[in-house]
Every structure is written in C-alpha cells, then in structure tokens.
Amino acid sequence: TRKSRPQRLLKAVEGKATLGDPQSVITAIDHFCRHKEWAMNVGDEKGSILDSLVIELSPVNVLELGTYCGYSTVRIARLLPPGARFITLEFNPDYAAVARQVIGWAGLEDKVQLVEGASGDWIPRLREHFGVQMFDLVFLDHWKDQYLPDTKQLEECGLIQKGTVLLADNVICPGTPDYLKYVRNSPHYDSRYYRSHLEYTKVEDGLEKSVFLGF
Numbered sequence: 001t002r003k004s005r006p007q008r009l010l011k012a013v014e015g016k017a018t019l020g021d022p023q024s025v026i027t028a029i030d031h032f033c034r035h036k037e038w039a040m041n042v043g044d045e046k047g048s049i050l051d052s053l054v055i056e057l058s059p060v061n062v063l064e065l066g067t068y069c070g071y072s073t074v075r076i077a078r079l080l081p082p083g084a085r086f087i088t089l090e091f092n093p094d095y096a097a098v099a100r101q102v103i104g105w106a107g108l109e110d111k112v113q114l115v116e117g118a119s120g121d122w123i124p125r126l127r128e129h130f131g132v133q134m135f136d137l138v139f140l141d142h143w144k145d146q147y148l149p150d151t152k153q154l155e156e157c158g159l160i161q162k163g164t165v166l167l168a169d170n171v172i173c174p175g176t177p178d179y180l181k182y183v184r185n186s187p188h189y190d191s192r193y194y195r196s197h198l199e200y201t202k203v204e205d206g207l208e209k210s211v212f213l214g215f
C-alpha cells in the first residue's frame with residue numbers, strides 16, 4: 001500500500017539529514033513540508049519561539065502531548081540540559097513508529113522517552129511509573145479539544161506546580177477556545193500570547209505560554 005505522509009516525511013529525513021545531527025533533521029522536515037507536502041509540525045517560525053522559551057527555561061522535566069512525527073520532540077530535546085527528563089505521549093502506533101525513527105536519526109533517543117498511549121490514561125500514572133514529581137514545561141500539541149481536560153488532569157495529579165510553564169500550539173488555528181479562556185481568565189495562570197503563523201503558511205497562529213502561579 002502507498003506510504004503514509006509521515007512515512008514519506010521520514011524518507012525525506014533519511015534522504016537529506018545527517019545521522020546524529022538534530023538541526024539537519026529539523027531542516028529536512030521543514031524543507032519537505034514547505035516544498036513537498038504540508039504536515040502539522042510546529043514548524044520553523046513557531047519552532048524558533050519554542051526554542052527560545054526552552055533555552056530560557058532550561059527545564060529538567062518536560063512533557064509533550066502529541067508527538068506526531070517527532071519534529072517538536074527533536075526541537076526540544078536538542079536544547080535540554082544533561083540529566084533532563086523528557087516524556088512525549090503519542091497514541092497512534094504508526095506515528096509513534098515514525099517518531100522513534102526521526103528521534104533516532106537526530107541521535108536523541110537517550111534524551112526522550114516516547115510513551116505509546118493516550119494522555120488521559122497516562123497522566124495519572126506518570127508519577128508512580130516514571131517517578132516524576134512535577135513538570136517544568138508541558139508542550140501541548142495534540143487534539144485541540146483535549147488541551148483543557150488534560151491540563152485539569154495534570155493539575156489534579158499535582159504534576160503542574162508553582163512555576164510550571166504550559167506552552168500550547170495552535171491557539172488561533174485550528175484554535176483552542178475553551179483552553180485559552182481557561183488559562184487567560186484563571187487567577188492561577190499568568191498567560192501570554194506569542195503571535196506567529198500556522199506552520200509553513202501566512203495564516204495567523206501562535207503559541208500561548210501560561211505560567212502556573214500556585215493554588
């Protein structure tokens with residue numbers, strides 16, 4: 001059967017990137033998505049904002065919801081300090097398989113724990129299963145209507161504590177209206193919008209950074 005788009009994206013990485021070089025993997029994916037086939041990676045423009053926030057935060061414990069092909073996983077993992085712990089959740093086995101190979105091509109497999117499963121099932125188990133107490137950074141990029149329920153579940157499980165930074169992709173396009181209302185109106189979050197564009201297009205989109213202030 002015809003290869004899927006993620007499999008064609010992986011072929012582009014294998015054809016163009018240098019093994020063990022994360023930047024070449026990022027460049028290969030961006031080139032493929034800009035010139036061959038669009039794909040829902042955070043992309044280079046929003047990716048630069050993501051990079052600067054990761055560098056500024058220098059997080060020790062990171063959670064990503066929605067690995068997809070692993071593009072943002074590679075962007076984040078390449079900037080993490082030694083000893084940092086990065087868990088990324090992906091429940092589609094085909095996407096997870098492609099992401100493992102993309103992460104491997106970047107030489108970052110030792111920095112990333114890709115967990116194949118649903119956020120709703122795994123969030124309550126992260127503490128006892130991985131021994132993580134709280135996350136310094138959570139990158140939300142999965143189904144847009146799941147940002148809010150998963151954020152609430154992370155709060156209830158005590159995985160969001162004072163200082164935790166939530167970074168949400170696509171708050172304009174496709175949009176996450178209920179999540180945005182929640183973090184912008186809650187006295188427990190200090191929220192800020194980073195205006196940008198939908199990956200590889202001129203359509204407006206952006207990232208919302210929300211710092212948890214404690215209960």
Ligand SMILES: CNc1ncnc2c1ncn2[C@@H]1O[C@H](/C=C/CNC(=O)c2cc(-c3ccc(F)cc3)cc(O)c2O)[C@H](F)[C@H]1O
Binds near residue numbers: 042089091199
């Ligand atoms: C719900 N719990 C989950 N647990 C684990 N993995 C999950 C879960 N839910 C989804 N996944 C996994 O997370 C990924 C889902 C990404 C969804 N992303 C988008 O839809 C998305 C869409 C656009 C877009 C914009 C304009 C347009 F015209 C068309 C598309 C742009 C973007 O940047 C996006 O991120 C993956 F696919 C799914 O298996």
Ligand SMILES: [Mg+2]
Binds near residue numbers: 040041042141169170
């Ligand atoms: Mg996205």
